[in-house]
Amino acid sequence: VDWIALQVTLKLAVCTTSILFVLGLPLAYWLAVARWRGKLLVEAVVALPLVLPPTVLGFYVLAATGPYSFLGRGYESLTGGRLPFTFPGILLGSVLFNLPFAVRPFASAFAAVDRRLVEASWCLGVSRSVTFLRVVVPLSWPGLLTGLVLTFAHTVGEFGVVLMVGGNIRGVTRTLSVAIYDDMQALDYEAAGQTAAVLVALSFAALCLTYALQRRVSSL
C-alpha cells in the first residue's frame, strides 16, 4: 500500500473541502436568497463540472496555468513558481471540479430554511451576519455536512484532472487513484489490489460515519 499517496490524497481532500467550505458558503447563500434574473447563469456555471468530463477541466487548467497563458505568467511573476505539476496546481483543479458538490447541497439547505425565522431575527435587532451564523447555519447544518462529505469523498476519488495536470510526482501529485492506475499498468496487480482495498475500506468508513453524524444532527 502506497502510504505516501494516501497522505497526498487526504491532504488534497482536506484542503479542497476547507477551501470550498469558506468560498462555497457565501456563494451558496447568495444563490439561495438572491432574486436576480441572471442568477441562473451563475447556477449553470456552478453545475458545469457535473456535466463536463474531467478531461475538459484538465485541458483548461493546464492551458490556463501554463507559461504561455496570461494567468500562468501572472502567477509566475508573483510567486516565482508555476502551477502545473505542483500541489497547488492539482488543488486548483480539484476545487473547480468539486464546486457543485459543495455549493449545490449548501444552497438547497439554505433555501429550505424558513425565511420567517430569519426575518424575526432581524426584527429583534440581530445583525445579518450574526443571524447567518446563529440561525441559518445551525438550521441548515445537515445539508452543509452533506456538501462537505460529498466534496471530501469526491476528491478522494478524483482521477482525470489529477492525471492531466499532476505529472505523477511521488509525495506531491501522485494520489491514490493515480497510484492504483500506475500499479495496474506496471502489471503489479497485488499492489493495485491492496491500495484499492484500503481505499474502499476508508471510503466506506467515512460514509458510515457521516450518515451516523447526520442522523444525530438532524434529530437534535
Add this chain to the structure above:
Amino acid sequence: VAAAADLQFALDEVIRAFEKEHPDIRAKVTYGASGNFFAQLSNKAPFDIFFSADAGYPRKLVEEGLADKDAEFPYAVGQIVVWVPNSSKLDLDKLGIKAVTDPSVHKVAIANPRHAPYGRAAEAALKKLGVYEQVKDRLVLGENIAQAAQFVESGAADVGVIARSLTLAPAMRDKGRSWLVPADAYPPLKQAGVVLSWAKDREAANALRTFVTAGKGRSILKEHGFQLPGE
C-alpha cells in the same frame, strides 16, 4: 489495431498508405500505453494486431499462449531526444544532455518508467550520462510518451526527454529543437508487434504486418525517426 503512443503520427501515415494499397481493408487504430494494452490483451481485448513500444510485451503474450510464436515480429527501433520548445533559451547543441540540469529548468518531462518503455529509456540515459541525481526532483511523468510530449509542447514542462518520432510529427516539428541522445546511453528500444490468436480478420492483420515489416511501411517509419531492425 492497438498501437503504442510513440507511433501516433507515423502509423497514421502507414495506415493511409496501407489502405491505398489494400482498398478492401479498413484499419481502426487505438493509441495508448503499451503496458496498458498488454493488461487489456491479457484479458482478450478485441484487437487483431498489437504494435508495442517494447519487445517484452508481445513476447509475454506469446508465452501466455495468447499468440502464436511466429505471430511475433520486430518492426522498428525507437530513438529518444532531448526536446525544448522554440521559446526556450537553452542551446541544445552546446549543452546536450546538460540542458536538463540548467538552473532555468523547473520541470523535465519523461514517460513513466514503471510501465512506459520510452520512460525506461529516458531514465536509463539520464543515469548513464550522469545527470539523474541532479534532475530526479524535476521529473514529471507522463502516463505515456505522448502525454510527456504534450507536457513539454504546452510549455508546462521546460524540457522533455521523449520519442524522436513524436518530435518529427507535424504537430511538433516546427515548434522546437531537439538533441539526439546517443544510442549507447540506453538499452535499445526494440519495438515489436504481434498478431493475436483471436484476431477476427487474420488475413488483414497479416497484410498490415507485412506492409510494416517488408513493404512501404518501413520507409514511412524511417522518415518518422525510427531505425529499422537489422539496419
